[in-house]
Amino acid sequence: MKFSGGVHPAYHKDTAGLQIEAMPLLHRYVVPIAQHLGAPGKVLVAKGDRVARWQPLSEPVGFVSVPVHAPTSGTVKQVAALPHPLGRPMLAVEIESDGEDRPWEGLAPPADWRRLESAELRRAIQAAGVVGMGGATFPTHVKLSPPAEKKVDLLILNGAECEPYLTADHRVMLEQAAEVMEGLGLMMRVLGVTRACVGIESNKPDALEALRRACPPDVAAEFTLLETKYPQGSEKHLIYALCGRRVPPGGLPMDVGCVVQNVGTAVACLEAVRDGLPMTERVATVTGAAINVPHNLRVRVGAPLLDVLAHCGGVTPDVGKVIFGGPMMGIGQFDMDVPLIKGTSGVLCLRDDEAARFEGGPCIRCGACVDACPMGLVPSAMGLIAERFRFEELGDWHVLDCIECGSCAYVCPSRRPLVQHFKRGKAEWREILDGRRAKAEREAERQSAAAKA
Amino acid sequence: MTLEPGSGPDGVPREPATPVAEPITPQDLIVSASPHVHAGQDVPWIMRQVLLALLPGLLAGLWFFGLGALRVLVLAVAGCLACEWACARLVKRPATLRDYSAVVTGVLLAMNLPSGSPWWLVLVGSAVAIGLGKAVYGGLGYNPFNPALVARVFLLISFPVQMTTWVVPQGPGTALDAATGATPLGAIKEAVGLGRTVADAGAPGLRDLLVGNVGGSFGEVSALALLLGGLWLLWRGVIRWQVPVAFMAATALVTGVAYLVDPAHYASPLVHLLGGGLMLGAWFMATDMVTSPVTRRGLLIFGAGCGLLTAVIRLWGGYPEGVSFAILLMNAATPLIDRWTRPRVFGEARKLYREADAA
Numbered sequence: 001m002k003f004s005g006g007v008h009p010a011y012h013k014d015t016a017g018l019q020i021e022a023m024p025l026l027h028r029y030v031v032p033i034a035q036h037l038g039a040p041g042k043v044l045v046a047k048g049d050r051v052a053r054w055q056p057l058s059e060p061v062g063f064v065s066v067p068v069h070a071p072t073s074g075t076v077k078q079v080a081a082l083p084h085p086l087g088r089p090m091l092a093v094e095i096e097s098d099g100e101d102r103p104w105e106g107l108a109p110p111a112d113w114r115r116l117e118s119a120e121l122r123r124a125i126q127a128a129g130v131v132g133m134g135g136a137t138f139p140t141h142v143k144l145s146p147p148a149e150k151k152v153d154l155l156i157l158n159g160a161e162c163e164p165y166l167t168a169d170h171r172v173m174l175e176q177a178a179e180v181m182e183g184l185g186l187m188m189r190v191l192g193v194t195r196a197c198v199g200i201e202s203n204k205p206d207a208l209e210a211l212r213r214a215c216p217p218d219v220a221a222e223f224t225l226l227e228t229k230y231p232q233g234s235e236k237h238l239i240y241a242l243c244g245r246r247v248p249p250g251g252l253p254m255d256v257g258c259v260v261q262n263v264g265t266a267v268a269c270l271e272a273v274r275d276g277l278p279m280t281e282r283v284a285t286v287t288g289a290a291i292n293v294p295h296n297l298r299v300r301v302g303a304p305l306l307d308v309l310a311h312c313g314g315v316t317p318d319v320g321k322v323i324f325g326g327p328m329m330g331i332g333q334f335d336m337d338v339p340l341i342k343g344t345s346g347v348l349c350l351r352d353d354e355a356a357r358f359e360g361g362p363c364i365r366c367g368a369c370v371d372a373c374p375m376g377l378v379p380s381a382m383g384l385i386a387e388r389f390r391f392e393e394l395g396d397w398h399v400l401d402c403i404e405c406g407s408c409a410y411v412c413p414s415r416r417p418l419v420q421h422f423k424r425g426k427a428e429w430r431e432i433l434d435g436r437r438a439k440a441e442r443e444a445e446r447q448s449a450a451a452k453a
Numbered sequence: 454m455t456l457e458p459g460s461g462p463d464g465v466p467r468e469p470a471t472p473v474a475e476p477i478t479p480q481d482l483i484v485s486a487s488p489h490v491h492a493g494q495d496v497p498w499i500m501r502q503v504l505l506a507l508l509p510g511l512l513a514g515l516w517f518f519g520l521g522a523l524r525v526l527v528l529a530v531a532g533c534l535a536c537e538w539a540c541a542r543l544v545k546r547p548a549t550l551r552d553y554s555a556v557v558t559g560v561l562l563a564m565n566l567p568s569g570s571p572w573w574l575v576l577v578g579s580a581v582a583i584g585l586g587k588a589v590y591g592g593l594g595y596n597p598f599n600p601a602l603v604a605r606v607f608l609l610i611s612f613p614v615q616m617t618t619w620v621v622p623q624g625p626g627t628a629l630d631a632a633t634g635a636t637p638l639g640a641i642k643e644a645v646g647l648g649r650t651v652a653d654a655g656a657p658g659l660r661d662l663l664v665g666n667v668g669g670s671f672g673e674v675s676a677l678a679l680l681l682g683g684l685w686l687l688w689r690g691v692i693r694w695q696v697p698v699a700f701m702a703a704t705a706l707v708t709g710v711a712y713l714v715d716p717a718h719y720a721s722p723l724v725h726l727l728g729g730g731l732m733l734g735a736w737f738m739a740t741d742m743v744t745s746p747v748t749r750r751g752l753l754i755f756g757a758g759c760g761l762l763t764a765v766i767r768l769w770g771g772y773p774e775g776v777s778f779a780i781l782l783m784n785a786a787t788p789l790i791d792r793w794t795r796p797r798v799f800g801e802a803r804k805l806y807r808e809a810d811a812a
Contacts, residue, residue, distance in 0.1 A: 240799075246799065376797050401799070409487075420486035
């Protein structure tokens with residue numbers, strides 16, 4: 001099934017043919033404690049501590065929380081607020097590498113996922129710090145723990161990789177096909193589902209073929225080649241494309257019986273159980289016209305951007321923008337000392353002339369954004385409302401359903417900064433809603449107190 | 454901070470060595486919200502496409518009406534540009550001449566005027582189009598009505614004699630003080646009004662209507678040339694099909710029914726489609742993005758409304774031509790149509806949507 005809206009940006013998947021190459025060991029890593037959506041963990045190490053590779057640096061606090069682990073052995077230089085890809089400094093552990101890459105003795109023993117119960121598997125996945133590697137970094141064990149009232153019957157493996165430039169998932173599917181499919185089987189076991197769908201955009205038929213061939217006989221998966229259209233990899237649109245179910249506004253995939261997991265996440269889950277290894281590395285595409293030697297890199301989490309760029313031959317003099325993620329939803333970086341983290345699917349270096357400027361002329365009501373919006377919103381009207389700071393009205397226009405895919409701004413002939421407006425609008429509207437809720441609670445309290453008196 | 458390598462390719466950590474590339478500093482980088490790339494089109498591009506699409510109709514008009522038409526064109530474009538510049542200057546905003554929108558307004562206004570218009574009429578029209586039609590609302594994007602049509606209707610009501618003195622087309626050599634006559638629709642209206650039949654009006658044949666060898670505003674006469682330009686705009690993705698198709702279909706439907714009922718007193722729908730300002734209106738005026746709805750469903754309603762009103766005004770109204778009034782009336786309805794046709798949010802049930810809207 002095809003969703004309406006969406007855009008066809010230039011794909012630039014130039015790195016699709018480059019084998020994944022392991023990034024050499026660095027002399028320094030910066031591991032932020034918060035690399036996932038949810039509560040940041042509690043730090044377990046202090047300045048001067050010696051740590052081993054895979055040793056936990058933090059422990060989860062609560063359910064929606066995961067630990068982070070040391071990417072190599074060395075000494076903790078500092079635990080402090082350090083530059084973070086999300087923009088503002090956040091608590092991180094800086095490790096000076098001792099070059100030995102000595103593994104931690106406390107690693108969980110390797111196990112066979114086919115013999116473990118789903119609760120045990122979930123525990124192992126959480127302990128390994130696995131988060132969704134598509135970019136949203138939601139803790140994977142939480143996604144794999146639907147509440148009892150939500151009957152999940154379908155696991156969807158997301159190999160769409162609809163962001164232009166990025167080829168990390170593509171390479172993982174080609175080079176680690178067997179592990180991807182094993183990981184899928186493992187996650188199906190956790191969820192107790194018997195049906196799985198694998199969705200891959202039509203520009204990667206080789207990935208689909210590789211996965212199909214690598215599929216173990218006991219993993220019941222259906223393979224679908226999807227239309228190459230952005231944002232095909234968005235959870236809601238992927239679900240609709242694969243099985244025709246529509247996630248209601250404000251709802252989650254589990255509301256329609258689905259759980260969506262990224263291909264890289266599948267591998268991370270498998271490694272967490274099969275090898276007992278925590279998530280301390282990921283595959284990231286370093287690409288763009290402004291990087292000298294593009295790569296698909298297996299990079300340890302915490303590697304400073306500066307070193308990654310240097311490993312790829314450095315940037316060209318006409319670099320204009322360095323982005324974590326793809327060109328449609330990635331985050332522009334300003335500090336070259338930020339580390340690559342679990343959610344960093346790529347580093348995109350755009351030339352100055354390639355980087356779009358959204359200076360924001362007047363809306364000419366051409367309707368291109370309305371046609372492009374995959375969520376059925378009216379970005380033109382919402383942009384005007386946001387511009388006037390009428391955030392309550394923005395709520396009525398379903399701003400919370402905006403997935404920030406960027407399709408509207410991408411096609412806007414007036415180059416209006418629509419996504420920026422909606423990001424702010426969502427935050428402001430949420431604040432208004434929170435305020436209302438708090439006020440209602442206070443009111444209720446006051447009334448109950450009055451009733452008692 | 455400068456860009457320096459942190460480790461060697463051999464995998465051994467080492468102290469930062471010499472930079473391998475130009476150092477980059479935060480000041481050199483653009484930092485802004487996503488997305489970071491753009492499809493490429495911009496407003497000047499759209500306006501240039503419209504101008505290119507108007508070229509066939511314009512050339513046809515210039516061919517049939519000669520120098521008089523050229524004079525009107527030059528005056529209107531120059532007047533609109535000057536007025537645009539002056540208005541921006543007046544409110545101390547940067548000049549907006551480079552978005553080409555004033556040129557488009559000027560060309561459209563010219564095409565909506567008789568080729569024999571006196572110079573002052575054209576200049577007053579330009580001032581009204583840009584000043585009253587656009588600038589007072591805040592410029593491009595904020596005007597509720599099509600600026601060129603505001604000017605045309607303003608002139609039609611204020612100077613009805615000058616606005617209905619139609620030069621008879623005589624080819625490129627048409628003199629500036631050429632003979633005048635009626636438009637085909639005017640002739641039909643007059644004849645029917647006097648109790649005679651359509652055939653008595655002696656209106657030109659369909660072939661003349663198609664190529665444009667008839668009286669009328671200088672840019673509206675050649676249905677074929679305008680249709681070509683419109684189709685090109687459609688193919689380039691500048692306009693959406695809903696408005697012109699619904700517009701023409703609704704006009705054809707109403708005039709067609711009337712024609713079937715009483716062919717003696719109602720002209721054939723083909724005359725209505727090819728005559729008057731319908732092609733210019735349906736493809737170039739009603740499709741003005743700023744003043745038409747943003748949703749495709751809304752555009753269908755908008756186009757159908759334009760077509761319906763045009764037919765009603767032409768058949769039963771006081772004026773022989775109704776395209777301008779119809780489009781302006783539908784312009785006024787645009788906010789309402791946008792409200793009605795707000796799309797359903799992905800995943801939203803039909804019922805839920807109604808409830809949410811009613812609440």
